[in-house]
Amino acid sequence: MKVGFKLFAEGFGPREIVEQAVRAERAGFDFVEVSDHFHPWLYSHGHSGFVWSMLAAIAERTDTIGMATGVTCPILRVHPAIVAQAAATTALLAEGRFSLGLGAGERLNEHVVGRGWPSATTRHEMLREAIEIIRLLWSGGYHSYEGKHLVLEDARVFDLPDESPPILVAAGGEQAALLASEVGDGLFCTEPDKVLTHVYGESGGTGPRYGEVPLAWATNDGDALDSAREIFRFGLTGWKVQAELPNPVNFEAATALIDRDAMRDAFGYGPDPARHLEVVRQFTAAGFDHLCLVNAGPDTEGFFTFFEEELAGPIRDMGSLAGG
Numbered sequence: 001m002k003v004g005f006k007l008f009a010e011g012f013g014p015r016e017i018v019e020q021a022v023r024a025e026r027a028g029f030d031f032v033e034v035s036d037h038f039h040p041w042l043y044s045h046g047h048s049g050f051v052w053s054m055l056a057a058i059a060e061r062t063d064t065i066g067m068a069t070g071v072t073c074p075i076l077r078v079h080p081a082i083v084a085q086a087a088a089t090t091a092l093l094a095e096g097r098f099s100l101g102l103g104a105g106e107r108l109n110e111h112v113v114g115r116g117w118p119s120a121t122t123r124h125e126m127l128r129e130a131i132e133i134i135r136l137l138w139s140g141g142y143h144s145y146e147g148k149h150l151v152l153e154d155a156r157v158f159d160l161p162d163e164s165p166p167i168l169v170a171a172g173g174e175q176a177a178l179l180a181s182e183v184g185d186g187l188f189c190t191e192p193d194k195v196l197t198h199v200y201g202e203s204g205g206t207g208p209r210y211g212e213v214p215l216a217w218a219t220n221d222g223d224a225l226d227s228a229r230e231i232f233r234f235g236l237t238g239w240k241v242q243a244e245l246p247n248p249v250n251f252e253a254a255t256a257l258i259d260r261d262a263m264r265d266a267f268g269y270g271p272d273p274a275r276h277l278e279v280v281r282q283f284t285a286a287g288f289d290h291l292c293l294v295n296a297g298p299d300t301e302g303f304f305t306f307f308e309e310e311l312a313g314p315i316r317d318m319g320s321l322a323g324g
Helices: 016-029 051-061 082-096 109-113 120-138 172-182 192-203 221-237 248-254 260-266 273-285 300-321
Strands: 002-007 031-035 066-069 098-102 145-146 152-154 165-170 186-189 209-216 290-295
Touching: 002 016, 002 066, 002 300, 016 031, 016 260, 031 051, 031 290, 051 066, 051 082, 051 165, 066 082, 082 098, 082 120, 082 152, 098 120, 098 186, 120 145, 120 152, 120 165, 120 248, 152 248, 172 186, 172 192, 172 260, 186 192, 209 221, 221 248, 248 300, 273 290, 273 300
Parallel strands: 002 031, 002 290, 031 066, 066 098, 098 165, 165 186, 186 209, 209 290
Antiparallel strands: 145 152
16 A cells, blocks of 8 residues: 645645645645646635646655656647656656656646637547557667557657656546556546556556545544535536636636535545545545545645644555455
């Protein structure tokens, strides 16, 4: 069992994100994930730094903690050749501590380059081609590629690590979980959905299974739930909505009626570790072995202390009991 911390780049500026990664290493987390967005989900978030700059700084400021994009879309806003180069450089700077999380993206971030927004089926076709391009470039030498959707012309990544970083493929449905088993090195999900891990495993996927665990720590339940609603209510809309809305203003409208009771049903919240561990168990029971804890509470430092004192031991014990 590996335990990570989600660096919420929409809610904090780039320098604070780097400091949180340093603090996460000190708290004993095994890895951190950083979202790769152009826009924040909500206006109130107020930030959305460039992921590759933050990862480079994290690599230089830390020694042991793993890091991953959670996740990068390599099909529209950024060509997979650029992602291949950025990921290779990050892997070199991190000295083998980097994993590349990839997904089919959200309109929120990808529409900004004016290339439209394809259907989910087309995006998955594009993602498959993008991964093929990335792996070609990581194999060394010059390469060209002509797919149904994506083209590469006479390109080479010159600085490559001795070992390519693992590719984690995000899945919000069975089609993507199947894709992860076919072309990825691991699975990345945001819900404790047994169907996704089952499809991944039954289709031949043998890599790590990452799950983002929604938590909100505060010294009292009310503050935790209010903070969870303020920061993370967009997460309750589901991927069919999250993938399609174009701007923060649309998410503000779509989430206006989500209240604290809805957050109560979705999150581990408040000061009681039992509530948080109950949500963690949903992910371990669904077959996830890399748990990335999301803190939607109002106090990041308080959450780190809470993890050190109340969560770290019990979560790792769950992994021992599961044999992971």
